[in-house]
Amino acid sequence: MSELISQAYERLRSQGGRMTNQRRLLLSILDSLGEHPTAEELLLIARKQDPDLNLSTVYRTLRWLEAENLVSARLFAEERRQERFDAVLPSEHHHFMCTNCKNVIEFDTELLVDIKSQFQDSSGASVSMGSIVLYGLCPSCRQGSVAQELDREVG
């Protein structure tokens, strides 16, 4: 069983919580989906298997997972101001969002630890976590815009 799901079971057990069908379903989707769904997107996916699932339940589950530090929520620079949710496990990572097509690419870096310690040393704070979001053009949108520039130059 995945890290996320076994962690969820453990937290529920220690809190006297219950593993419902709804939670099991949402967890399995979050676990396997290689994306960053909004609550609504997650609902749509989940309803294929449980058509009666309610948006409130999705939010309640996500907020619980967030409080347990098993899921992180963030707002990217998009038109609709909906939070996007991301399983924290198996590994911490960062995000790039294409300003053109809005696709998100995940990436890792060992350089953030240097930034953390640099900041800790100069400020006296203790840093427990950090996240980086980069914006720009993804490879394919970049091609598109190069082509457009050529069009403009050549006419």
Next chain:
Amino acid sequence: MSELISQAYERLRSQGGRMTNQRRLLLSILDSLGEHPTAEELLLIARKQDPDLNLSTVYRTLRWLEAENLVSARLFAEERRQERFDAVLPSEHHHFMCTNCKNVIEFDTELLVDIKSQFQDSSGASVSMGSIVLYGLCPSCRQGSVAQELDREVG
């Protein structure tokens, strides 16, 4: 006159926009305030000088500044999910938020450029901007929690 304010005048001129009392006031606050107010906080501050100022006007002004890239908006991990606004000028910088007292500390780093180029090289994307948010305990809250730990140990 500050970079922010002179830039605002310039953009207005080139767009046939008007420099109203409301905009002048909001700009001067954003320019001098060393914080990251929400729209509502900004309204409260501004109403000391213009009691009739309306929240819509605050939002409209902030969104215009955001579109002009003179202000950035972000959501920190707080209880209330309100955006916080930050003058982009005079210089790009990053943020640390204390998870305990919610205070924000700004910091600079030259290491982000390395992360950007590392990502650009490995992904083929082109990165135009990036932001880092760190979370942890600020110096004074850190002291508090050290004291608490001692209390617990000593009894």
Next chain:
DNA sequence: GCCCTTATTGCAAATCATTTGCAATAATTA
């Protein structure tokens, strides 16, 4: 397996943050 307790759900309504339509006002320009 069945019962009991109560955590969780679905639903509808509420709340919170932000945006919008519109008539009145005020900044610019001639």
Next chain:
DNA sequence: TAATTATTGCAAATGATTTGCAATAAGGGC
């Protein structure tokens, strides 16, 4: 100073998320 129209304040709308509550179902003990 008058004409033009961008901007404002206000109230209502919208979009995202949360909440109260009665009905349901998990899971522990029998």
